[in-house]
Amino acid sequence: MSLLPRTDRLPPSTTTPETTPRTGHHRYRPELQGLRALAAMLVVVYHVWLGRVSGGVDVFFLISGFLVTGQLFRAADRGRIAVRVFWGRLIKRLFPAALTVLAVVMAISVVFLPENRWFQTIREIVASALYLENWQLATDSVDYYAQNQTASVVQHFWSLSIQGQFYVVWPVLVASVVVIARMTRQHLRFTLFVVLLALFVASLLHSIWLTTANQPLAYFHSLTRVWEFAFGGLLALGITSIAPSRALRIVLGWIGVVGLVSCGIVLHVGSLFPGYLALWPVTAAALILLAGQTASPLGADRLLSSRPMRYLGDLSYSLYLWHWPVLVFYLVVRDRTQVGILGGLGVITLSLLLSMLTYHFVEEPVRRSRIGEGNRWGAYRFGIAVLVPIVAAAVVWKEVSVRKATAYAISMDDPDHPGAMAQVEGFEYWGAPDPPLLPPLVALPTDWSAITPHTCYRSTRNKDLEVCSSVTDDAPARRLVLVGDSHVHQYAAALGPVARHRNWQLTLMNRGSCPFSTNSETVIGDKACKDWNSAAVKEIVDLRPDAVVTLASRNVRIGLTEETPVGFVEQWRALEQAGIPVLAIRDNPRYNHSPSVCANTHGRNTPQCNIPRAEIIPEVPSYASLDATPSNVSFLDFSNYFCTPEICPPVIGNILVYMDDNHITATFMTTMSAVVEKAVHAALGWELVDQPAS
Template identity: 60%
Template sequence: MATASISARPDVAPKSRYRPELQGLRALASGLVVVYHVWLGRISGGVDVFFLISGFLITGQLYRAGLRGPIAVRPFWGRVVRRLLPAAATVLLVTVAAGMVVLPEQRWLQAIREVVASALFVENWRLAADSVDYFAQHDAASVVQHFWSLSVQGQFYLVWPLLVGVVVLAARQTGQELRPLLAITLLALFAASLLYSVELTAANQPLAYFDSLTRVWEFALGGLLALGIDEIRLSRAVRVALGWIGVVGLVSCGLALDVGSQFPGYVALWPILSAAAVLVAGATGSRLGVDRALSSRPLRYLGDLSFALYLWHWPVLIFYLVGRDRAEVGWRGGLVIIGASLVLAALTYHLVEKPTRTAKLGARVLRGDYRVGALALVPVLLAAGTWHIVSTNTAEQVAVVGDDDHPGAMALEAGAGAGDDDAELIPSLVTLHEDFAGIDDCTPSALNDELKLCATPTAGPPTRRIVIVGDSHAEQYIAALRPIAEQRNWQLVAMLKGACPFSAVSDTVPGDRRCIAFNAAATQEIVRMHPDAVFTVGTLNVRRGLSEHTPQGFVDRWRSLDEAGIPVLAVRDNPRYDYAPAECLQRSGRGAPGCAPPREEFLAPQAPYTALRDVPPNVHFLDFSDHICPGTTCPPEIGNVFVYLDDNHLSATYLTSMSPIVGRAVVTAMGW
């Protein structure tokens, strides 16, 4: 690719070359994504290939446009809108319609939020804000969470022409050549983004997976390749070998690497460099070259379908699993899913993508592409709004916890009524998934950017102050403590971070430096505040197989508070399941024995902390297992109240019903 001087007489902009192997590479990447998702339950690295190809193609296109003159940003965006929105909107519309029929009601509100976020290309940030685990079991996954990658690409298409446009303007103003200046800019972005990606992946991998900035280096590397690929001179034999090395690297990436815990840090260089090797190999002209296969008509056609196939395969997979009540699809089910996805992708390509790209609708009108985008986007937002209205109407209820028919945990108390067996369960299935506790009035801590001090109001000086610290399981006990705090004028102060129990180390995500730093700052704030008690979780990982334990990191944190003379209330954690008890009950009916697993499979007769010898004297243990798993089972409902809101969090409604029980235990333990 010739170097062009913009200061003097500009060179003729190089012409773009059609590279059929690119479509085959797209086909390979999308095929790997689908196969790994459907049959292997793993991540392939194929999405990273999409990012590299986008950076390669778009940077080359913008560079050539910059050689000819100023970059026309608005027309570029319009073409992107026409290219992406019609197919994406079609999938989202069908997903909304199918979701209302197939998805359990408790997943509706989350699905609605994510459909809207996907339509607006911010799904990656929606998932990051909700602390979604992308690698959780597929049957419990969001039906549109795969739109995170399309959202990242949409943000790239928004920013990249502006970036290149600024570089083009700078080159013209300073008289510098465009290609070196653009290459330096992309190299700086590549280095900064890769460094950030490595650091954030080590500190908080789930967030790093969805963060747009951790992916910039993949687009930038594609752009650097676009600027320099014509200058690479290799023999045919080397290019043949390079092409096959790249393909083997792509196919093996998801099997050789634990993508779920390592991406998108430096390990993501594996699929990126593999794809780059295929691009550098190019058209070898050899019968042995991988480009011969990638340029074949079937793979080129599959490459044409790759965008729609990516969009369809995930909702088809989730609806299959939910509809058939399965956690895995099996080989036959996988063939059905892939076959259905291919048919839907072909229909979308021929009936939606191609017609809207070539349609005259809006083609001769200023901002016509945006009108096409609006025609695609508005129905999705209207459908999501309608679904929300249906959800709201479905969730209407007048029953409250504590009335005669909904005693919740109090139904287990001697002499208490259990409520009418025919009464509706609360909260409603639609709102159950949102039934989290919390405190709204928060102020940031000066010690840590993530630490917020959230306090309940009191009538004058509080009689007692209790700090609730740890993860979301500790947070849920706010629902149990708040009523007794209001009665006795206690103040509750929350210092909480998801998936970060109060420990001296990172017990749930090994090496999570942000969690360790958060707890260190929380400890300083607690010592400074010197509350009457600290309420936290005292055990971890209560799963089938009696895996519950009390980590040493918990004890070390308690000891640091003992040195400051601060009492600790450590509550035994609740069981965690590999399914949502409420969904089991919805499918199998109330009273179904399969929805109430044996208590002995999760909870040992003695809590693990009873065997510890080095527990500091300031710690008082609380065990409410008899109110979560009464008798010999762990039922999904007690006293006509759902016990769990998902597969591991106690519902705030049920914990509210436990308030007298929890309050009594706290007062007794503390001797107040």
């Protein structure tokens, strides 16, 4: 949301508000600033206290479409659209405040933000500076291994990015329509209206479809939001032709205000938008614009046009920029998941103060300056001059983080970091007292299990089924397939050293949030997951491995929620018919927080980070109650290596166990190699000295 700062403002000599009832024919709209203020405060209040999305961002998209389309149409009607000048002015208006916030956020993040969030923050700061944050978040929304990341301090730049893209494309679009209208000798207003109407319909239909198919992706996708800008453009072109009575305009204004305020309460905006339900806040805002100036003490415009609301509208851009990082840093510093009444008031007050300082000492001085006026490319040079330092600082921060994240190695005989081996009966620790924990916190988000080196191919049965196998020097002595979701993928780190030593081949068939089952267990009704599993079992039968490793159970959420779905057993039976053994591993516990971050914040032995085992691991595994178990299945339970008999600690053998709230670090899994190797041999009846690699 680029709450474009006062694009509706004419030169100072012509900005005196008019008081006539009709507003369609004049360009300064004092109630529009109040609408900005209302939308901005809704965004802030909903974020701070309700933890929900308000629909205010959609209002800003409509306003931008309304203002920019009107501005470009009037320019075209006068003769031509000065695209270069238009973009140059936007750079002066948008860059100073946005890049100031990014610079401050980056500096504070280095000091206060947990290191495991550094890489995410760096990536998103660069994306935000380049107005690509929505695409970064869209990528993460379909990348399972990025979904576990905590909300970043700049993720609110997604809406600014969409608007930045709009400001680049819209002048070119309108200029193209001008050319078409002149070539076809059609009236410009009519031609532009038809084009915008087509965009509105096409984008809205696409938004409805994608929201149904993949809502997280749809929420950040630029094309699902085009219709909101087009709606504003249609309103700008048609508002002069609409002349409701004063009484009706009073009613329309208050309907719009009430509709806008109630939107986020009535609708689950964050999980249902931007499909057809986004018409609610957009239409509410359109009604307010249609109502315009009523010159009535009963009109909503009396409130929206008041001096405080207009001033808050001036601050809305900076307020939006500041409120989110202030909120996130408050939660981080106070180690909380939500704010109370007083904390929320503090967040809002500080955000307002920062927005006032930014508006008066950054936004306005640059906007009023002669930057870019003495040279046709001056504004662009200014933009590069302020953008490059931000990106350069982020690159330096990333380089430092990478070096810190890779400056360690895990050794199987490291006396300071025994990891899972510390849970073996009779273990005696003889390393240094309190050595540094591994992996370093900055490396935590990337500490995924992997098999290297490997080769991959796409299955002909399903384009989403990627089959990756480790490379062996000779014909492999054994072949194991790991199939299912990320909780099976974890064991690649434990089996990797075994495979290299024993000359085994590991083949990985992995799909995030899609356990090996005949049903879709994580997302009910996910046909893509079900089809993937159907193809995977056929691929395994063709490969005929010596054994298949998969999950025996799944923990749906924190607590005693372990289950063994019927679909799991049905897949095991399919492999039984093919004569393929199955090693079914009990799922590890889930938490409602990151145990590793807790240990880093409060200390490795702090009681508040130790969850009682009885609260998250049932004494009897769920698969023990199955009526009939296929003969080819052997169950493996490594719970005693993730937990002691009494607690499940975040640190075992000086190694962080969890990379987030439910995935085991590859570092800890690597220390389980000897344990897993012994369990696999015992379950399958293989000799422990079976064909070691030379």
